[in-house]
Structure formats: structure tokens, C-alpha cells
Amino acid sequence: MKSRLSDAVLHLALLGWGLVVTLPLVWAVLSSLKTDAEIFASPWSLPAEPQWDNWVRAWQEASIGRYLLNTVIVVGGALVLVMLLGSLTAYCLARYEFPGNRAIYYALVAGMLFPVFLALVPLFFVVDRLGMLGTYHGLILVYAAYALPFTVFFLHAFFRGLPTSVSEAAFIDGCSHTAAFFKVMLPMARSGMVSVGIFNFLGLWNQYLLPLVLNPDPDRYVLAQGLAALAVSQGYSSDFSGLFAGLIIAILPVLFAYVLFQRQIRSGLTAGAVR
Amino acid sequence: MTPRPSHARINPTRRTLLGGATAAGAAGLLSGCVTAGGSDESDEATGAVTEANPLGVPEGTDLEVVMFNGGYGEAYTQHAAEVYEGLHPEATVDHQGIQRVGETLQPRFVAGEPPDVVDNTGAGRLDIAQLAASDQLHDLTELLDAPSLDDPAVPVRDTLLPGVVEDGTLDGAVRFLNYSSVVWGIWYSTSLFDANGWTYPDTWDDMLALCEEIKQSGIAPWTWQGKYPEYMVDPLQAMAAKSGGIDLVKAVDNLEPDAWRQDAVLAAAEAVHRLVTDGHIMEGSEALSHTEAQNSWNNGEAAFIPCGSWLEGEQQEVSPEGFDMVMAPVPDLTASDAMPFGALQGTSSESFLVPSQAANTRGGLDYLRCLFSTEVARGFAETAKALPVVLGATEGVEMTSGLASVADAVGSAGEHIFGYKYRLWYAPLAKAVDDATGELLTGRLDPEEWGDRIQAAADEVADDDSVTKYQR
């Protein structure tokens, strides 16, 4: 009996945090369906009549759909690129002895510690001289470059931990170095790849500063830029319901992806972190 | 939207990519290539100067206009783009309305690839004094001397309100032209005041008395845009200027010792502080953004709000029918103020400029010629509910209550329109004033401490040799 009672207390605590997490989101959904007058009247009232028009306005006038597509292109491209290059680099550094190995490793890891602010304006120049300002591939390359240090740092330890016997066997079977990597080592590092992939995805999805400077064309805005612009421009036109609707539209695809893949997302993440 | 010429190199060959990368990497490490590329003035593309094309715009060259899309909207700059395309049928105008102009454009200025016309306005705009000092701004004198679009016999210069050219002059050259004439005051709803039998006070003592009366009716007397304390700095410094005269303003702008501890300045701070100590400010105002505060005011939760003349345009979507807002000058601080009641703090805003390194500077100048035409200016008065700086532009325009009150106020102020320059000249001082005023308005600083704190910041700027100083 005693343990049943304390179980109830535990559930209460857990439900409490669940409420803390969900309440703001539910509230935002409700607000996105209210009129501006209702929003200003009371935070708790339900919308008298759902104002779907707010969503239409956010989608059309604030081009949330376009921002979403831009984000998917840029983050997707950068993710593929950084996973390929990062795993190759980490593998080479972890499994091969050669002069400069440690120097390269530390140079890469140091990159994790630099505040991106520091590089902003010089970076603009580099990108501009390559003719990549405001282009998808420009952003993809920059995103990948800035995600590289963490990817290498993370996978380096992973490849170190894999048994050497396996790759030895692969070489005896006549595998080339390239084939040994792609056919043998990479599959073995799968759980690490998934974890770092998720880490990278979150980091890139959240990127705010880099696109702010390197992606000046409103047509190519990524979601974070689009939302910040929305917050300012809806602020100027006092369209709060439209702003909430824009927020919800921006959240929804992430929510769907999460509901569908939550097990993979969380298990991949934990597999890597508790390595 | 067409891509800018400089962005056309979307697919560099492998060779240019690698070459560029090595050059950028190596040169950057050694010489700081960041600073190496900025100063070369691009060769100016010109076309034949004709009567129809007095500024010699090269035909067939596209134009890129980047403007601040804020409270005034972007209808008027788009209108000007249409007029421009009418004059130059072979050219296309790439018109972009953005917010946070500085963050977007600063790197492009550094790279020497700015757009052809910029409206440098709004929160996060570029520091225009720095731009001018860095030789980034094209001299607009030839535009002023060019024939205006409406009447070729009249140069553009003569179509503008007095003071506009002066406002845009830095170190002897005209660097930018402001489009909107802005004055600051205190706003209220005439319908609300008529219904309650209230009249706008002439002196601050009357204001405090009226506030007591308003409070009895269950409405908060004042609200303000607390998240941006600058809004309350304006009535405060306007009262100080009216009471102390133009010499007070000059002392402040010239960073004179103890300028912020002058009696009239402290008296104005004390006056504003009374609103706090007497409980006349709507609860929570200090955390409200401009839109939240203005909406509360529009909903009749507060009687007064300080704001510039753009307020009516900004609120036109949400202002209730029959609200009939008007703007009035700040009340007199004392019975013996140096300036009359109608004196106004005013300036012009929406700063349009042509970057000196723009690809199409001639086109940029000609775009401004279109923008400052009567036709476009009239459209601005209608859509943005604000006064353009073009003479006679509001003639025949049906004016709403707010715009009419602003026009009246400007008319009766006559020569008594004053402005502070320190905000333009010394941005860090402006921040210190805003911060301290925010604290004054929440009662965490008293007027003495407020003055001391700002004076310390002003002295710091005055003692800093790395800051370029200006005098007036």
C-alpha cells in the first residue's frame, strides 16, 4: 500500500513537468486560433470561433512554407555532407598513424570552442569571394564546415573503440582502404552516426546567426530567419494572432517528424551519449 | 525578384572555387583580407545625359533597392520603383523590404557590394555617421540640383521642406535624404476625451491634475512602450528643451560638462518621475513592446501615450472605429518656458541613401528623384498616414484626425521645431539615456540618480579619443 501511495506522488511530479512542457505549446495553439481582440482580452479564454484565417494569413503573407522548404534543403544537404566528411576524417584520425595526426585533431576540436560571432564578417568575405552568398550550396558548405568539429570529435572516440581485428580481416580479404571504411567500419559505427546525425540536425535546424549574415535574400530565408522577421513585421502591423499561427506552423512539421520517429531519435541519441 | 548581378556567379567552376579558396585562406591569414577589399570605388556606369535622363542613368542596367519595411509599409517605395521602370523601360527594379537593415547590409557594405538605394531606418539600422566617415555614401548634391520630376524648371532641392537637406548633411556633404517629417508629442483619443469632458493640459501641473481625474474614471492615465525606453525619453527631453531653450539642447549635444544636470533637464526628469510616484502609469507598461502598449491604449485602457507622428499609420489596422486619435505637443514645464507651448521636437526620418560603391549609382540617384516626386509623396501621405518632406504633397489629400493634428501642430510650431543630435552622433550615449530612463520610469532611479548616471556616460564619451566628436 505504501508503495502504491508513493507511486501516485511520483506520477504527480512527473505529470507536473509534463504540464509545464505542454502548457505553453497548447496555449500557443489556442492563441493562434483567436482574434487579436480575444488574445488581448484574456490568456485563458477559448476562441469563440476558430480563426483558421490566421493560419492562411501566416502561410501566405509570411511565406512560412517557403522558409520550411529552404530549411529542409539547406539542413538536409549539410547533414549529408558533414556526415560523409566527418566520418571519413574521424576514421582516418582514429585508425591511422601519420605525421600531423594529432595536430589536425586538435585543430578540429578547437573549432568547437570558438564563438561563431567572432567569424561572422570575415566569413562573409570568404563566402562572397567564392560567389556563394545567398545560395543554397554556400549555406550548405558553411553549415557543414561548422558542424564538422563536433562530428569528428564525437566519431573519433567511436572509431577508436571498434576492434582492430575486424579491419585487419577486411584487409586480408583484399579490401581496399576505401572499401574497408565504407563496407566494414562505417556500418559498425552506425549507432554513433545516428547520434551525431541527430545532434547535428538539431544544431543546424537551430542556426540563427549564420543565415542572418550569409543569406540576405528574403526569398531564401530559412525558418529561424523567417520567424524572426515575422516577429518584427507582425509586430509592426500588430498582427499577434498571425504571429502565433506562424509559430505553430513552424512547429508542426517538427512535431510530426518527432511523433513518427521519436523512438529512433531518442534511442540514437542515447546510444551515442552513453558510449 | 531578380538576383543581383554580384550574385550571378552561382556555379563557379572547380578551378575558380579552389583558386578563390586558397587566395581567401592564405591572404586572409597574412594580411587580414577583410579590410583589404573595401575601399576601391567601383567604376561608375553612366549613360548619356539627356533632358529625359538628366542624371545619365545607363539604360538596361537593373536597380536594387533595399528598404526598411516598418510602420510606413513599403507601398511608397514600390510606387517609386514603378515610376522608375516607367522612365527606364529596359531596367528592372529589384525591390526588397526588410527589417533590421544593419545586420543584412553591413557585410555587403564591407564587401563593396551594397545595393543601389538603401532606406536606412528602424531598429538595427546602420550607424550613418560611421558610414559617412568610411566614405560609403554618395554625395547627393547633384540629385538636389537635378530637375524635379514634376517640373523640370524646379530643381529637386526646391521641392523639399526646409531642414531636410540640413538633416542629411554630414561634414559638408549631403549624404542622405529623409523622406518622412517626424514630430513627437503625446497622443490621445478625442472621442474618449469628449465623452469624459477632459481637455488636453497646457502645463505639466495641469497634466498631473488631469491624471488624477482620469484615474477616478477607472482608466490608467498613461501607458508607454516600456520595452523600448526611447519612447519616454522624447517627451522628457522635449520638456527640458522647451523649458531651457535651444542652448540647453546644444549643451547636451556638445557633451558639455554637467549638461545632463542642468536645472531644466532635472526638472523635466522630476516631472516625468511624478507620473511614477503618483501612480499614473498603467501597471506592467514597463514590460510592453511598442505594439502591446499601443494596442492597450487603443483599447481605451490608458488615456495618454507618447509617440512620434507615425503612430496613426502604425495603428491603422487595429484602431477602433471612432477612436479619432490626435497628437499634441508636450505641456509646458513651467510658466516661464523659453519656448512657446506649440514648440515641437521634430526631425525627418526614413533615411534614403545611395552607397558610393553601388553598381548603379546613377540609377540610385534617379530612383530618389522618382521617390521625391509629388505623385509618390502623395501616395505616401495616403497609405502611411504620415507627412512626407515633399512640399505640397498633402494638398488635396483627405486627412485623418491624426495626420491633420500633426499637420496643424507643425503649422503652429512654425520655427520652433527643435531636435537633439546626440542620438545620431553618439549611439552609446543614447543607450545610456534609454537605460536610465527605463529605470526612472519604474521608480528604481530618482531624477538625481538618473542625471548622475547619464552624465557619467556622457563624460565617458567626451573623454574617449576614439570617438569622432561633432559640434553644433
Place this chain on the structure above:
Amino acid sequence: MRHGKNRFLVGALAAPLLLYGVFVVSPYAQAFYLAFTDWNGLSGQAEAVGLANFTALWSDRLFLAALRNNGLMLLAVPLLTIVLALFFAALLTMGRSDRHGGIGGIQGSGAYRIVYFFPQLLSVAILAVLFQFIYTPKNGLLNGLLEAIGLGSLGRAWLAEPAWALPAVMAVMIWAAVGFYVVLFAAAMESIPRDVLEAARLDGAGRLTTFRRITLPFVWDTVQVAYVYLGILALDGFALVQIMTVGPGGPDNSTEVIGLTLYRSAFTYGKFGYASAMGVTLFFLTLSLTMLALRATRRERVEVA
């Protein structure tokens, strides 16, 4: 069989190193150079000024305020996040004692994890805009909530009071981060061998003792990794502060963070050299923090082994 090794290495490393050198190393190197100049961000010239930028930092009120606030965040955000996350993770993994004295996950553990984790997926821009409205005094969610449960007198203008503005910003960071670390810690706790826990139970150890003696030492490594990530998070805070707070950075500089000071110096005041000096300082702060944390982790590993 090892021939072709060099060719493979060159082929594999060329592209990533080129990418890294061009887009990361060279801009940072240039920024280091700029920290010793008076470049204004717009002109073609930059004079070398030696260490002047760095010495000026120590009398800059804003920078010092930012340093103080980031320091407070560095103390509070990781600590509170980790404590909360450990608490909930412990409840999830060993909360329920079954009839046979065994220890298992609480019912609905999976559902809790799904919900808790979600805020981590929201971008900072979304968080900032959302919480700006939660904290707004008149019709915000927080004051409305307090009123609904009869604590309306506790309501206040959260972002407008110097004492509350920074905690309000930190609360957003913690709100978004806790779930991620709950999932992380819970997974670590689940990998604790059951017989170890059950043996402790049989010895009569209570939940608290079990947690302190067995669970905590077992997940300590993970906690320290979490501390590094959260520390780096706490040294930033730029986007939240810039979008949410009064000023931004106010009231009275109470939410100023280094990123914001740096950003304002560069983009509003045009002191790019000075801003670079701040960036360099921030870099060394981050570096020393990580070094300390990593060193601590390493020693811990040796001791455990």
C-alpha cells in the same frame, strides 16, 4: 596490404580539411587579427592598436555586466537543468518497486520521455518569440496561470524587473533543455545492471540511498558531458536575449550577455576590432571551461577504473 594508405588518407582528408580551412580557420584567424585593430567594420582601413581593445574591455560597464550575467547563467543553468533531469530520470527508471521487491521503470515512462524531449526540437527563434508572450504582464500565460490558481499577487512584469529578467531568460533555457537530459540520464540509468540495484534493495537501502550510492556514481560520466554542453549553452543566450528582453539586454543591463555586447559593438557602434577582442575573450573563457570539465572527467574515469 597497407599500400595505398597514403593515397587513401590524402583522398579522404583533402575535402574536409579544405572545407574547414576555408570556412572556419581563415575567418577565425582574421578575427584574431582584427582584435588588435580599430577597424570600424565599414572602411577599408584598420590601424593596429595593440592591446588597447583588450584593456578597454575591463572598464566597459556593458561588457562587465555581460560577463557577470553569463557567469550567473554558467552556474545556474547547468546545475538546475542537471538536478531536474536527474530527478525526473530517476523517477522514470526506478520509481516503481514491484511486488517482488524488484525495481523497474514507472508506468508510462515512454510517454513521459516523448513529451519531455520535445522542446529540445524547437529552434531558439521559436522559443524566444513564444516566451516573450508567456511573460508579458497583461495577457501572458504566466501571470494568467498565477491568477487562475489564486496567486495573482505573485504576478509581475517578469522581463521588466532587473531581479527577475535574467532568471526568466534562464528558465527558458532550462525548460527547453531538461527533457533532453532526462532522456540521456534515463538511458544511462537503465544500463545499470539490475542485480546491483536489487542487491542494494535487499540490503535494505532506501530509494534515496540507492540513488546516491549506486545510480549517481554510475551516471557521473554522462553528467559531466552534460555539464560541458550546458556550459557552452549558458555562455551564449544571444538569440533569446535579443528577441525577448527589454532594451534588449535590459532592464538596466540585467540580461546583457557577451554575445549581445559583441553584436552591438560590431553592428550598431561599428567597433568591429573591439567586438573581435570580446570574441577572443569569450573564446578563451569557453576553452578554459571545457578544459577544466574534460580534465575532471578524465580523472574520474581513472578513479572509477
